[in-house]
Amino acid sequence: MPKRTDIKKIMIIGSGPIVIGQACEFDYSGSQAAKALKEEGYEVVLVNSNPATIMTDPGLADRTYIEPIEPGTVARIIARERPDALLPTLGGQTGLNTAVALAESGVLAEYGVELIGASLEAIKKAESRDLFRNAMDNIGLKIPQSGICHTMDDVRDWGKRIPFPIIVRPAFTLGGTGGGVAYNQEDLEKISAVGLAASMKSEIMLERSVIGWKEFELEVMRDKADNCVIICSIENIDPMGVHTGDSITVAPAQTLTDDEYQMMRNAAIAIMREIGVETGGSNVQFAVNPADGEMFIIEMNPRVSRSSALASKATGFPIAKIAAKLAVGYTLDEIPNDITRETMASFEPSIDYCVVKIPRFTFEKFPGSEDYLTTAMKSVGEAMSIGRNFKEAMQKGLRSLEIGATGFSALTGVCESDREQVLADLRKPNSRRLFQVREAMRCGVSLEDIFDATWIDPWYLRQLKEIVDMEAVLAAFPKDKIAVANTECRELVLTAKQNGFSDPQIASLFGLGSSLEARKLRKDMGITPTYYLVDTCAAEFEAYTPYYYSTYETGKEIAPKAARKVVILGGGPNRIGQGIEFDYCCCHASYALREMGVESIMVNSNPETVSTDYDTSDRLYFEPLTFEDVLNIIEVEKPEGIIVQFGGQTPLNLAVPLLNAGVRILGTSPDSIDRAENRERFQAMLQKLGLRQPDNGTAFTAEDAAVIADKIGYPVVVRPSYVLGGRAMEIVYDRADLENYFKVAVVASGKHPILIDKFLVNAIEVDVDAVSDGTDTYVAGVMEHIEEAGIHSGDSACVLPPHSLDPALIAEIERQTVALAEELEVVGLMNIQFAVKDGDIYILEVNPRASRTSPFVSKATGVPLAKLATKVIMGGKLKEINPWAERKSGYYSVKESVFPFNRFPGVDVLLGPEMRSTGEVMGIDASVGLAFMKSQLGAGQVLPQSGTVFISVPDSAKDDILPAAQILSEVGFKIMATKGTAAYLAGKGIAVTPVMKVFEGRPHIVDHMKNREIGLVINLVSDKRTVRDSMIIRQTALLYGIPYTTTAAGAKAMAQAIREMDGIGLTVKSLQEYYGAN
């Protein structure tokens, strides 16, 4: 069947900001879809509020709306654009939910927009537990005994019928937010209450627990002609009970016989048909009883998912691209397989390697949250690795995680743990479980006992044990026999490498001085990796797509070309502080190189990204970003240089070791990076340039730190050097706090010192992104933060251009930027953080590399910074490229951060110097207020236009809050405030109703919030006591989805936005229009 000609214009909805459960994978899928549809000649209208996405690059769609993804806004876009069709299956749960809302409200019917890919009926059948259960009954498949509840009475009723433990699964939420496992009646009621609140439809399902069962997933695709193929099977190492996003997973499935696998395949296809997903990709999850093979269907996602992204990267089959083509009417046999060229997409990939995905967690960022994995996803990123066996893939995956592990062998030596404690730890799934398994093995716990505690399939435990056993062999190898010429030694090293051991592991087990020695030893032995292709077909056909992984085998499949080429180092797994923004920059670097005719070679380990798409770069190496793995690639490819400034801290950490190994670093030199990072050198430079920084010092010990703090005066900001995302950064108000801090921070810092800065109270923070070619500097964007200095820049909202700064001050900031760029001989991107206090400019930080704001500035100004920087790095001159002429203006752009607090119950939402946001949104409009309003809406904060606002602030901040209170009062809000605040506001002539704090009696403020009488919460705190007392208010706001702010500046911005919105309403406009292209 050829493509449809009755539709011309197709809308794609993205997934919005990066949150836990919805990360870069939907940029990857949306970008692929947009490209595929454009390729077919369709006009594409794209909606996404996330500026750090490739899909919102203005060239990718015909009309790009960086607008909030919520039904009202999208309806406005539909009214304006009149698309013929809406493709709802590529933007994650957000895109799907929005499409459902638009369909149900009649918007789609009103404008004649057809849902393609999946019908409303199919989506509802898959998403509603009740309908899904009936559907499974129809086709004779089993699902765990369950009941749907809408009220607590339902919960009590079903609780009597289903045996404990019971799983609580909310319908219509992200990554199972609000779900959990209940072991008793009390648990059940507690978890269900949270689940009902979290569900968009107040619907939860109580389900018979299949905790400990084996968990599998199949990725299915179906076309209009009802042809179905399975792209990939995935087996979870962590069995049922841990969210699949938090599980270590393996592709393909390892422990199923063909017969069992085919039963699963049949079931997946039957489900596709019964649910009625007409075209596209879906994901089906299965639970299998390890004792007898009984199989349950757990769920089905009628859309491209995180697992589809993984399956695409694991097999080389581009699920999202194919899904888009199927949605417009093609059948699988009409779409060529890019990789083999000869064959079509109507096949099932066969792989001849093993793939492991390992999640990355950040519990350390959320003190108060319990490191405990359940059915609600907690991980913020993941690494994928490929090996010719499981052990190799596993160990590569562990070092890809960048958590300090060089492989599975984090520990050597004798067991120091208590055996019972080890087993107890194992029983409770947590982010460290794999290493706890390692510890258990070290302590001689039998595999049977480990299985009983973890239910991890014995096959995996044995594989892991084989790694441990091999370690013992390596460690026991006679040190005097470690020599190049010793064949026994050579064989041992080769076996170790084939099983994924890194040079650092071998160095440590052999007792060598350094991993460089281990590297030399193995290279002298002639042991170097070869690079094998990911080809979808296990070598049955010739493959053309240059997608490689390393392994220690005998074949040779790569023939590096003699052309000009450059290696780009990616950012590795997402984490807080280093996410999609850096991948965006890496992709742009690749595009720029290709435009210049230079071969681009990408190295990355993150399967969610666009950079690991096989057609983003000329060559893709899916490899860990470690010194060893990167240098191996460089030795094979022999590029003219490598670019380290786009992938965040990960590649920067590799710059100096690689430089020392003789690798040419393109762009800003590592020495300049060091001048910016090294405190003393930095200070000397600022003095030379006559620039100011807050008083500061550097200390290795708490005693030194105390002396420095006394000298410069409290409060001070303390942090370790060489970290990203404000890890372990704190504002310290007194000596006791300082000493306490040192107990924790030295761990985060490693061998680097602690930096101490004077904290500038109530200063305005300003971020600047610039590109320099060594001669000229293009100041790309000056961003004024909404939140005051002291809140991590990654967590602040910011405005471009600045809305309240004096033009002379901005000019001076720009002058200082240029001076710093010149002094540091920056070639490429650079980011500077300034603080402005009482008209004085202070320099907080200079980062001669891509920053988190690079994509935002690129979108806000229409100048793609990473691309520009790459051209400059490759020798281009700014004067010739002339970015100044490209720069767009005439509107305001606001960036707002998005936080994962709803994933970490019990963690306070207060902002501070440690970054905790996972993503960002952008709002664009003609005025600051409207742009800010959109940014709030995009971030999920629906600011009210009327109603009651609750204000509670400490005495020290009462004057700061006055402007916000005045505005809100003027536009007709009722104000409710705690006693002190109420008295203060009344004194200023503002009508206010006092309300009780929680400990003062009832009805108190939380009662009012729960009764949905409060539309906005302004809650500032000063010291630990007020933090503790008011935490319940912030938690309630979070749970009930009430918009809130914890800063005076934020409150003022909200109030101004509300005033501006008053009576106007929001309008929408595409990026292309803002840029003046149309």
Add this chain to the structure above:
Amino acid sequence: MKAILALEDGTLFHGHTFTGASAAGGEVIFNTGMTGYQEVLTDPSYTGQMVCMTYPHVGNYGINPDDMESAHIRVAGFIVKECCKEPSNWRSTMSLPDYLTGQGITGIEGIDTRALTRHLRLHGAMRGYISTDVSDPQRIVQAAKGLPSMEGLGLADRVCCDAPFTWNGTAMVPAKIVDGTYAWPGTGPKLVVFDMGIKWNILRLLTAQGFDMLVVPYTTSAEAVRKLGPDAIFLSPGPGDPAALTDLVHTTALLVNDYPLAGICLGHQLLGLALGGRTFKLKFGHHGLNHPVKDLETGRIEISSQNHGFCVDIESLSDVELTHVNLNDNTLEGFAHKKKPVIAIQYHPEAAPGPHDSRYFFTRFRKLVSRETGK
């Protein structure tokens, strides 16, 4: 134990046997299925072949009594990257190494199976020899060269049953033939199955269709078959070059006018030859579970289970309608006679291993028989 796999072109692959000291030779082919090694091992069609599995971990789920495709291992040797010694699966009763060792079949691991596969793809399937006597690799190469070539080689006699048998649902039961006649016990259409290396799952699926079934050695004459009084005839898959089975081609040609007939794989090739067509040898064959086949009648694409080294030349056939074609290389995957009740399929609708997409073939055959015989 250290071992070498030598190919006839002199290429050497070093590994270790997981079956002790041993030696084995055969045509080396690769199979891209990620599951189903037990079915592969016991599939008679692999007789004379040493199978290289492209998926690197083999043996993970062990061996179980349910998934046998014949009474014992049929491959000449087994080549893997990594063999699992301690399997994990609730049905497993034995490990892969124990299974092979118990039947004296050589298994070699530690082989760069991807390099081997690419070699075979580029240079074609070829003879190979595995030996644990690694002192003189050239002798192993010579041993490989000394093996018979698959082309022109009839192998069905090595796997065919000695005497007629029936299937009781789970096992083979000897059938009583008295004076060339058989007392058909059932009420369903009487089906004579020529055994050139039948897979048990075909018997299971034919039984499920309600056939009253008698399996006979492929050497049974047309006359003898007629005397048995069947309603229809089925030609099984099997190993070797179909062109070598000249007697059977002749027998088939005699029967094709009088009975509804179906054939799978080797059976398909024999029908092709009996109808005047030609067969040829594929460069490295089709062995795997993921090839798309289009059913030209319905337009539907099936993901098929493939295992054949020979193929019927589309151009050589007349009076037949193509019913199935391989979408990867456009080779013939099935045909039906334009006038006679004859259908044939090159790949494996019985799967085992592989997707179950094509099981309708058995229903189609059953309907054909029903139409022709009224049963």
